[in-house]
Amino acid sequence: MTQGRLTRRAVALGLGSLPAAALLRSRPAAAAPVTLRLSSSLPADPNSAHWLWYDRFAASLKAKAGDAVQVRYFPDNQLGKESDVVGSVKLGVVDMMISGSSIWSTLAPEIGVLDLGYLFPTMESAGPILDGPAGSQLDRIFSDRIGVKVLSWGYSLGGRNVTAREPAATPAAMKGKKIRVLPVANFVATLRAMGASPTPMSLGEVYTALQTGVIDGMEHDAPTILAIKAYEVAKHVTLTRHICNPQTIVIGTRAFNKVPAEHREAFLAAAAEATAYQRSQAAAIEAKALATLKGNGVGIHECDRAAFRSLVTPLWDEFAKSYPATKPILAAITQA
CATH class of the missing domain: 3.40.190.170 (Bacterial extracellular solute-binding protein, family 7)
Structure with missing residues (x-):
């Protein structure tokens, strides 16, 4: 609205005694984003x-x-x-x-x-x-x-699987394998219960550690395995889907x-x-990543998930005993 139009509107509203500039200043400023x-x-x-x-x-x-x-x-x-x-x-x-x-x-x-x-x-x-x-x-x-x-x-983007230089489809095949995990207590406990030797390590160190044999494998979702090119030095993905x-x-x-x-x-x-x-x-991104890994010569293996699960589930009760507030959370999850 121009100053002239504003003045005419002010007169119509009985505000003619106020200067137009004052009317302009009285308009509320828009809130800053x-x-x-x-x-x-x-x-x-x-x-x-x-x-x-x-x-x-x-x-x-x-x-x-x-x-x-x-x-x-x-x-x-x-x-x-x-x-x-x-x-x-x-x-x-x-x-x-x-x-x-x-x-x-x-x-x-x-x-x-x-x-x-x-x-x-x-x-x-x-x-x-x-x-x-x-x-x-x-x-x-x-x-x-x-x-x-x-x-x-x-x-x-999918559950976490074990990517290694050899398949790890059973607890016996997993036994003693040095598997990189997040430095998180329940990740370490889960892989240990599955039979592995969990090795906490930053993600940036994994490729070289696989290449040199410092570790036998790692656990992560398929798109991450593809992104960091771990498939170049670890040719087998076992679909453990142990943590989601x-x-x-x-x-x-x-x-x-x-x-x-x-x-x-x-x-x-x-x-x-x-x-x-x-x-x-x-799910579609995970499926595409698995297909790309397979196209790059990676073996994709199913596993005895029930056997792994039976070894891991006792950790649930141990955790609930240590942190009683989680008992109703575990119940809500498992009974859903």
Whole structure:
């Protein structure tokens, strides 16, 4: 509206005694956009579980809230290592984080329940279970013990399998094999129960360790095996699917309070839409990765999953005894 038109409108409204400039100054200023930072340890790649979620979330949020709330993605540990970022999200230094659930057990060990072997029958079964009572109980641990909000539970791109220089289809074949694992208590315990000699190691060291024989194999999902080219030095993938822990999308309490009240519903709806999309794509991405591995000369082997599971499930009771708060969570998961 031009200054002249504004003046004429002011006269019509009985405000003619006010200068036009004063009327212009009295108009409420538009709220500045809120910008949040989301940390990820993975690259901004279409085959990354993290990017898959974020890309859909950002598009959905823009459609629902315009530019009022924006989330910037920082891949490849640009905001720090996961072990540091969890504390930064708690303190409000970093706004959001997407990661495997395991890292949060460093702040609340009960969350490690999700790292127990053979807890979920498949990756696809984890989502509906965590959308129910089990997830609600875990959400409260995140909120009450850590002070952050779980936006949703996404999928890893398939269960974790054993990739090695030889097949590992039975506990006898696994016995004594040095298998790289995440340095997480229940990962180590699970592989040990399966018969392996678990060897914690950073992912960046794995290729050379396989190449030189320092380790016999590693455990991870198929897209990761493809991405780090582990198939060049380990020609067998055994579909143990021993751990199907979820991806966890978390926002700090302070960060969530930055989201204007009128846009919070849109923000949460965008997160839910992104999670549904990511879940819908995970199985196809895993299948494509396995097919590519096979095309690169990798043997893909089924295994005696029941035998492995029978060795691992006693760990569930041991964990519940150590952390009684997880007993109802385990019950909700296993009875779902």
